[in-house]
Amino acid sequence: MDEAQRRFMITAEVLVDVTDAAILRRAALDRVAEAGFVADEDRSVDQVRSAERDAVYADVTAALGWVVDVEAIVVDGVGAEVVGSTVSVADDEDAEAAGAVAGAEEMPDFAALFAVCRCGADDCSGFQSTPRSAASLWAVAQLHADFAYDDVQHFGDAPVSEKDDGWAVSVPR
Known part of the structure; x- marks a missing residue:
């Protein structure tokens, strides 16, 4: 790839304090409602969406995963474009107990x-x-x-x- 077309991987760690779980869950449920889902082998699109809503209600970690925008790390219109991203949210205590960085795979x-x-x-x-x-x-x-x-x-x-x-x-x- 020439200089104009080089691809890079950016790794970032963000430590977040959830200060209002109810507001976080409402924002996450809004995102779930707007998201485009794909049916899998055993579940319809509506069942997949329902499972995601249930996960948001059950665990604030799932809710946080829905409101994280990893593509916002790169500002629009600066000559760089996000072509792929992934996000993983882990409870800080769980990550420390496992000896791993929050969200990192072993x-x-x-x-x-x-x-x-x-x-x-x-x-x-x-x-x-x-x-x-x-x-x-x-x-x-x-x-x-x-x-x-x-x-x-x-x-x-x-x-x-x-x-x-x-x-x-x-x-x-």
């Missing part, structure tokens, strides 16, 4: 999974993926999976056309 131990053999034996002399390469592939695969999920959320089951209709993931023929 990364596999690539050093143990992809130990580099330096013995020189014939059965070890083939291609070997290094831990760093495996970690890079894992991170890129997660990013592309998020993009594909966002595409399905946005486009539903609409077919992909020859022209670029804004799909984030492109699959070769």
